Amino acid sequence: xxxxxxxxxxxGNSPMGKVVHDSAWMFPVIETIHLFGIxxxxxAASVLDLRLMGVAFKDFTVSALADxxxxxxxxxxxxQVVTGFLLFASEATKMYGSGVxxxxxxxxxxxxxxxxxxxxxxxxxxxxWERDPVAPLSARLAGVLSILLWFGIVGAGRWIAYS
Amino acid sequence: MTPxxxxxxxxxxxxxxxxxxxNAYLFPTVEALHxxxxxxxxxxxxxxxxxxxxxxxxEVPISKVAKQFLPWAWLGFGFQVVTGILLFMSEATLAxxxxxFQVKMALIVxxxxxxxxxxxxxxxxxxxxxxxxxxxxxxxxxxTLIVVWFAVIAxxxxxxxxVANAPLPPPP
Numbered sequence: 596x597x598x599x600x601x602x603x604x605x606x607g608n609s610p611m612g613k614v615v616h617d618s619a620w621m622f623p624v625i626e627t628i629h630l631f632g633i634x635x636x637x638x639a640a641s642v643l644d645l646r647l648m649g650v651a652f653k654d655f656t657v658s659a660l661a662d663x664x665x666x667x668x669x670x671x672x673x674x675q676v677v678t679g680f681l682l683f684a685s686e687a688t689k690m691y692g693s694g695v696x697x698x699x700x701x702x703x704x705x706x707x708x709x710x711x712x713x714x715x716x717x718x719x720x721x722x723x724w725e726r727d728p729v730a731p732l733s734a735r736l737a738g739v740l741s742i743l744l745w746f747g748i749v750g751a752g753r754w755i756a757y758s
Numbered sequence: 759m760t761p762x763x764x765x766x767x768x769x770x771x772x773x774x775x776x777x778x779x780x781n782a783y784l785f786p787t788v789e790a791l792h793x794x795x796x797x798x799x800x801x802x803x804x805x806x807x808x809x810x811x812x813x814x815x816x817e818v819p820i821s822k823v824a825k826q827f828l829p830w831a832w833l834g835f836g837f838q839v840v841t842g843i844l845l846f847m848s849e850a851t852l853a854x855x856x857x858x859f860q861v862k863m864a865l866i867v868x869x870x871x872x873x874x875x876x877x878x879x880x881x882x883x884x885x886x887x888x889x890x891x892x893x894x895x896x897x898x899x900x901x902t903l904i905v906v907w908f909a910v911i912a913x914x915x916x917x918x919x920x921v922a923n924a925p926l927p928p929p930p
Contacts, residue, residue, distance in 0.1 A: 627911070627916075631908055633797060634800045634804065634908075637801070638804070638805075641801065642801075651830070652826055654822065654826065746794050749793055750794070754786060754790070
Protein backbone atom coordinates (compact mmCIF):
# COMPACT_ATOMS: atom_id res chain seq x y z
CA UNK A 596 0.00 0.00 0.00
CA UNK A 597 2.63 2.45 -1.14
CA UNK A 598 0.04 5.11 -1.94
CA UNK A 599 -1.51 4.87 1.54
CA UNK A 600 1.91 5.22 3.13
CA UNK A 601 2.71 8.23 0.93
CA UNK A 602 -0.56 9.83 1.99
CA UNK A 603 0.18 9.21 5.69
CA UNK A 604 3.71 10.55 5.23
CA UNK A 605 2.38 13.67 3.53
CA UNK A 606 -0.23 14.32 6.26
CA GLY A 607 2.31 13.64 9.01
CA ASN A 608 4.74 16.11 7.51
CA SER A 609 2.14 18.76 6.70
CA PRO A 610 2.24 21.92 8.83
CA MET A 611 -0.89 20.74 10.67
CA GLY A 612 0.62 17.38 11.59
CA LYS A 613 3.88 18.99 12.64
CA VAL A 614 2.24 21.65 14.80
CA VAL A 615 0.35 19.04 16.85
CA HIS A 616 3.35 16.70 16.95
CA ASP A 617 5.83 19.36 18.09
CA SER A 618 3.58 20.98 20.67
CA ALA A 619 3.78 19.75 24.24
CA TRP A 620 0.17 20.62 25.09
CA MET A 621 -1.82 20.26 21.86
CA PHE A 622 -1.96 16.45 21.75
CA PRO A 623 -3.29 15.98 25.30
CA VAL A 624 -5.76 18.86 24.87
CA ILE A 625 -7.11 17.48 21.59
CA GLU A 626 -7.23 14.01 23.12
CA THR A 627 -9.29 15.37 26.02
CA ILE A 628 -11.76 16.96 23.56
CA HIS A 629 -11.81 13.60 21.74
CA LEU A 630 -12.83 11.98 25.07
CA PHE A 631 -15.58 14.61 25.53
CA GLY A 632 -16.76 13.81 21.99
CA ILE A 633 -17.06 10.11 22.89
CA UNK A 634 -19.61 10.97 25.57
CA UNK A 635 -21.69 13.03 23.12
CA UNK A 636 -21.45 10.67 20.12
CA UNK A 637 -21.57 7.27 21.85
CA UNK A 638 -23.88 8.52 24.61
CA ALA A 639 -26.50 9.84 22.18
CA ALA A 640 -26.13 6.85 19.85
CA SER A 641 -26.53 4.44 22.80
CA VAL A 642 -29.84 6.05 23.80
CA LEU A 643 -31.25 5.32 20.34
CA ASP A 644 -29.67 1.86 20.25
CA LEU A 645 -31.08 0.87 23.66
CA ARG A 646 -34.54 2.04 22.53
CA LEU A 647 -34.27 0.06 19.29
CA MET A 648 -33.13 -2.98 21.25
CA GLY A 649 -36.18 -2.64 23.49
CA VAL A 650 -33.97 -2.39 26.59
CA ALA A 651 -34.80 1.13 27.78
CA PHE A 652 -36.66 4.43 27.16
CA LYS A 653 -39.82 2.62 26.02
CA ASP A 654 -41.94 5.59 27.20
CA PHE A 655 -40.57 7.52 24.21
CA THR A 656 -41.45 6.80 20.61
CA VAL A 657 -38.48 5.87 18.42
CA SER A 658 -39.00 8.86 16.13
CA ALA A 659 -39.19 11.30 19.06
CA LEU A 660 -35.88 10.00 20.39
CA ALA A 661 -34.34 10.06 16.91
CA ASP A 662 -35.49 13.68 16.46
CA UNK A 663 -33.92 14.74 19.75
CA UNK A 664 -30.73 12.70 19.74
CA UNK A 665 -29.66 12.58 16.09
CA UNK A 666 -28.46 16.22 16.14
CA UNK A 667 -26.21 15.35 19.11
CA UNK A 668 -24.95 12.24 17.33
CA UNK A 669 -24.00 14.32 14.29
CA UNK A 670 -22.45 17.08 16.40
CA UNK A 671 -20.45 14.51 18.36
CA UNK A 672 -19.42 12.76 15.18
CA UNK A 673 -18.15 16.04 13.69
CA UNK A 674 -16.10 16.76 16.84
CA GLN A 675 -14.65 13.23 16.69
CA VAL A 676 -13.74 13.51 12.99
CA VAL A 677 -11.95 16.85 13.46
CA THR A 678 -10.14 15.96 16.71
CA GLY A 679 -9.46 12.41 15.50
CA PHE A 680 -7.94 13.67 12.28
CA LEU A 681 -5.69 16.10 14.18
CA LEU A 682 -4.49 13.30 16.48
CA PHE A 683 -3.90 11.07 13.45
CA ALA A 684 -2.02 13.79 11.58
CA SER A 685 0.44 14.20 14.47
CA GLU A 686 1.58 10.58 14.13
CA ALA A 687 0.31 9.55 10.70
CA THR A 688 3.21 7.32 9.64
CA LYS A 689 3.08 5.56 13.01
CA MET A 690 -0.65 4.96 12.54
CA TYR A 691 0.04 3.49 9.08
CA GLY A 692 1.84 0.66 10.82
CA SER A 693 -0.70 0.23 13.62
CA GLY A 694 -2.99 -2.78 13.26
CA VAL A 695 -5.27 -1.50 16.02
CA UNK A 696 -5.72 1.81 14.18
CA UNK A 697 -6.83 -0.07 11.06
CA UNK A 698 -9.26 -2.14 13.10
CA UNK A 699 -10.68 1.06 14.58
CA UNK A 700 -11.17 2.64 11.14
CA UNK A 701 -12.88 -0.54 9.85
CA UNK A 702 -15.16 -0.60 12.90
CA UNK A 703 -16.14 3.04 12.25
CA UNK A 704 -16.86 2.15 8.62
CA UNK A 705 -18.98 -0.81 9.77
CA UNK A 706 -20.90 1.40 12.23
CA UNK A 707 -21.55 3.89 9.42
CA UNK A 708 -22.77 1.19 7.02
CA UNK A 709 -24.98 -0.31 9.74
CA UNK A 710 -26.56 3.09 10.46
CA UNK A 711 -27.03 3.81 6.74
CA UNK A 712 -28.60 0.42 6.00
CA UNK A 713 -30.95 0.82 8.97
CA UNK A 714 -31.85 4.38 7.98
CA UNK A 715 -32.78 3.44 4.41
CA UNK A 716 -34.38 0.04 5.06
CA UNK A 717 -35.49 -0.65 8.66
CA UNK A 718 -36.31 2.94 9.63
CA UNK A 719 -38.57 3.63 6.64
CA UNK A 720 -41.44 1.74 8.26
CA UNK A 721 -40.86 3.39 11.69
CA UNK A 722 -44.39 4.86 11.68
CA UNK A 723 -45.93 1.41 11.93
CA TRP A 724 -43.90 0.14 14.91
CA GLU A 725 -42.43 3.12 16.78
CA ARG A 726 -44.97 2.87 19.61
CA ASP A 727 -44.34 -0.83 20.15
CA PRO A 728 -42.18 -1.48 23.20
CA VAL A 729 -40.27 -4.04 21.15
CA ALA A 730 -39.11 -3.00 17.67
CA PRO A 731 -38.96 -5.43 14.70
CA LEU A 732 -36.02 -7.80 14.49
CA SER A 733 -34.18 -5.69 11.89
CA ALA A 734 -34.30 -2.64 14.18
CA ARG A 735 -33.25 -4.61 17.25
CA LEU A 736 -30.39 -6.10 15.27
CA ALA A 737 -29.27 -2.67 14.03
CA GLY A 738 -29.38 -1.40 17.64
CA VAL A 739 -27.29 -4.27 19.04
CA LEU A 740 -24.75 -4.01 16.22
CA SER A 741 -24.48 -0.24 16.62
CA ILE A 742 -23.90 -0.25 20.38
CA LEU A 743 -21.37 -3.10 20.15
CA LEU A 744 -19.51 -1.38 17.30
CA TRP A 745 -19.37 2.02 19.05
CA PHE A 746 -18.10 0.61 22.32
CA GLY A 747 -15.66 -1.51 20.32
CA ILE A 748 -14.43 1.67 18.66
CA VAL A 749 -13.91 3.28 22.09
CA GLY A 750 -11.97 0.22 23.22
CA ALA A 751 -9.87 0.17 20.05
CA GLY A 752 -9.11 3.86 20.56
CA ARG A 753 -7.72 3.21 24.01
CA TRP A 754 -5.65 0.36 22.58
CA ILE A 755 -4.03 2.53 19.92
CA ALA A 756 -2.14 4.31 22.69
CA TYR A 757 -0.62 0.99 23.76
CA SER A 758 0.11 -0.43 20.31
CA MET B 759 5.03 7.05 56.75
CA THR B 760 1.63 8.64 57.06
CA PRO B 761 -1.30 6.24 57.61
CA UNK B 762 -2.72 7.24 54.20
CA UNK B 763 0.52 6.40 52.43
CA UNK B 764 0.79 3.08 54.28
CA UNK B 765 -2.76 2.26 53.21
CA UNK B 766 -2.07 3.25 49.59
CA UNK B 767 1.09 1.16 49.60
CA UNK B 768 -0.80 -1.80 51.07
CA UNK B 769 -3.37 -1.49 48.25
CA UNK B 770 -0.64 -1.80 45.62
CA UNK B 771 0.63 -4.95 47.34
CA UNK B 772 -2.73 -6.73 47.48
CA UNK B 773 -3.47 -9.54 45.04
CA UNK B 774 -5.59 -7.22 42.88
CA UNK B 775 -3.02 -4.43 43.01
CA UNK B 776 -0.24 -6.77 41.96
CA UNK B 777 -2.31 -8.38 39.20
CA UNK B 778 -3.16 -4.92 37.82
CA UNK B 779 0.55 -4.08 37.65
CA UNK B 780 1.82 -7.46 36.52
CA ASN B 781 -0.67 -8.38 33.82
CA ALA B 782 0.11 -6.38 30.69
CA TYR B 783 -3.47 -6.60 29.38
CA LEU B 784 -5.37 -5.95 32.58
CA PHE B 785 -4.62 -2.24 33.09
CA PRO B 786 -5.47 -1.13 29.53
CA THR B 787 -8.60 -3.30 29.58
CA VAL B 788 -9.86 -1.78 32.83
CA GLU B 789 -8.90 1.67 31.53
CA ALA B 790 -10.94 1.08 28.36
CA LEU B 791 -13.88 -0.05 30.51
CA HIS B 792 -13.46 3.12 32.61
CA UNK B 793 -13.75 5.23 29.43
CA UNK B 794 -16.83 3.26 28.35
CA UNK B 795 -18.35 3.82 31.79
CA UNK B 796 -17.86 7.57 31.41
CA UNK B 797 -20.29 7.40 28.46
CA UNK B 798 -23.03 5.95 30.68
CA UNK B 799 -22.34 8.19 33.69
CA UNK B 800 -21.56 11.50 32.01
CA UNK B 801 -23.92 10.85 29.09
CA UNK B 802 -26.93 10.18 31.32
CA UNK B 803 -26.15 12.99 33.79
CA UNK B 804 -25.63 15.41 30.89
CA UNK B 805 -29.06 14.59 29.46
CA UNK B 806 -30.70 15.28 32.83
CA UNK B 807 -28.54 18.39 33.36
CA UNK B 808 -29.36 19.78 29.90
CA UNK B 809 -33.06 19.28 30.67
CA UNK B 810 -32.64 21.08 34.01
CA UNK B 811 -30.85 23.92 32.22
CA UNK B 812 -33.82 24.13 29.85
CA UNK B 813 -31.67 23.35 26.83
CA UNK B 814 -32.83 19.85 25.83
CA UNK B 815 -35.98 17.68 25.83
CA UNK B 816 -37.95 20.71 27.03
CA GLU B 817 -41.23 19.14 25.87
CA VAL B 818 -40.69 16.23 28.29
CA PRO B 819 -41.45 16.71 32.04
CA ILE B 820 -38.26 16.83 34.10
CA SER B 821 -39.49 14.04 36.38
CA LYS B 822 -39.88 11.78 33.34
CA VAL B 823 -36.39 12.56 32.04
CA ALA B 824 -34.98 11.89 35.51
CA LYS B 825 -36.92 8.63 35.84
CA GLN B 826 -35.64 7.38 32.47
CA PHE B 827 -32.01 8.41 32.73
CA LEU B 828 -31.13 8.41 36.46
CA PRO B 829 -30.86 4.59 36.63
CA TRP B 830 -28.23 4.76 33.85
CA ALA B 831 -26.36 7.50 35.68
CA TRP B 832 -26.26 5.36 38.83
CA LEU B 833 -25.31 2.25 36.89
CA GLY B 834 -22.49 4.20 35.24
CA PHE B 835 -21.42 5.65 38.59
CA GLY B 836 -21.21 2.19 40.20
CA PHE B 837 -19.23 0.93 37.23
CA GLN B 838 -16.85 3.91 37.43
CA VAL B 839 -16.29 3.41 41.15
CA VAL B 840 -15.37 -0.26 40.64
CA THR B 841 -13.11 0.25 37.59
CA GLY B 842 -11.67 3.42 39.15
CA ILE B 843 -10.73 1.62 42.36
CA LEU B 844 -9.06 -1.15 40.32
CA LEU B 845 -6.98 1.43 38.42
CA PHE B 846 -6.20 3.23 41.67
CA MET B 847 -5.04 0.03 43.39
CA SER B 848 -2.40 -0.54 40.73
CA GLU B 849 -0.75 2.84 41.27
CA ALA B 850 -2.09 4.14 44.56
CA THR B 851 1.33 5.33 45.75
CA LEU B 852 1.70 7.37 42.54
CA ALA B 853 -1.67 9.00 43.17
CA UNK B 854 -0.53 9.95 46.68
CA UNK B 855 0.59 13.58 46.60
CA UNK B 856 -0.67 13.86 43.02
CA UNK B 857 -2.48 17.21 42.74
CA UNK B 858 -4.49 16.15 39.68
CA PHE B 859 -5.78 13.06 41.44
CA GLN B 860 -6.86 15.22 44.38
CA VAL B 861 -8.56 17.68 42.01
CA LYS B 862 -10.41 14.83 40.31
CA MET B 863 -11.63 13.40 43.61
CA ALA B 864 -12.62 16.88 44.85
CA LEU B 865 -14.60 17.48 41.64
CA ILE B 866 -16.46 14.17 42.07
CA VAL B 867 -17.32 15.02 45.69
CA UNK B 868 -18.40 18.52 44.65
CA UNK B 869 -20.59 17.12 41.86
CA UNK B 870 -22.15 14.69 44.34
CA UNK B 871 -22.87 17.46 46.85
CA UNK B 872 -24.46 19.69 44.18
CA UNK B 873 -26.66 16.79 43.01
CA UNK B 874 -27.60 15.85 46.58
CA UNK B 875 -28.44 19.40 47.68
CA UNK B 876 -30.44 19.92 44.49
CA UNK B 877 -32.36 16.69 45.00
CA UNK B 878 -33.18 17.43 48.64
CA UNK B 879 -34.26 21.04 48.05
CA UNK B 880 -35.33 22.30 44.63
CA UNK B 881 -36.24 18.90 43.20
CA UNK B 882 -38.68 18.20 46.05
CA UNK B 883 -40.93 20.89 44.57
CA UNK B 884 -40.45 19.59 41.02
CA UNK B 885 -44.22 19.25 40.49
CA UNK B 886 -44.60 23.02 40.47
CA UNK B 887 -42.12 23.49 37.60
CA UNK B 888 -41.98 20.04 36.01
CA UNK B 889 -43.37 21.08 32.63
CA UNK B 890 -42.64 24.82 32.70
CA UNK B 891 -39.43 26.81 32.64
CA UNK B 892 -37.18 25.43 35.43
CA UNK B 893 -36.32 27.86 38.25
CA UNK B 894 -32.92 29.52 38.34
CA UNK B 895 -31.63 27.07 40.97
CA UNK B 896 -32.46 24.10 38.72
CA UNK B 897 -30.75 25.71 35.73
CA UNK B 898 -27.75 26.53 37.91
CA UNK B 899 -27.52 22.92 39.10
CA UNK B 900 -27.80 21.71 35.49
CA UNK B 901 -25.02 23.94 34.16
CA THR B 902 -22.79 23.21 37.16
CA LEU B 903 -23.15 19.44 36.88
CA ILE B 904 -22.31 19.41 33.16
CA VAL B 905 -19.16 21.46 33.73
CA VAL B 906 -18.15 19.36 36.75
CA TRP B 907 -18.54 15.98 35.03
CA PHE B 908 -16.69 16.98 31.90
CA ALA B 909 -13.98 18.46 34.11
CA VAL B 910 -13.74 15.08 35.86
CA ILE B 911 -13.07 13.47 32.45
CA ALA B 912 -10.41 16.07 31.66
CA UNK B 913 -8.79 15.55 35.07
CA UNK B 914 -8.81 11.80 34.43
CA UNK B 915 -7.02 12.29 31.12
CA UNK B 916 -4.47 14.54 32.81
CA UNK B 917 -4.01 12.13 35.68
CA UNK B 918 -2.99 9.49 33.13
CA UNK B 919 -0.05 11.50 31.79
CA UNK B 920 0.97 12.88 35.18
CA VAL B 921 1.16 9.38 36.66
CA ALA B 922 2.86 7.94 33.58
CA ASN B 923 5.54 10.64 33.72
CA ALA B 924 5.97 10.65 37.48
CA PRO B 925 9.12 9.26 39.04
CA LEU B 926 8.48 6.85 41.91
CA PRO B 927 8.19 9.14 44.94
CA PRO B 928 10.09 8.23 48.07
CA PRO B 929 7.83 7.38 51.01
CA PRO B 930 7.23 10.53 53.10
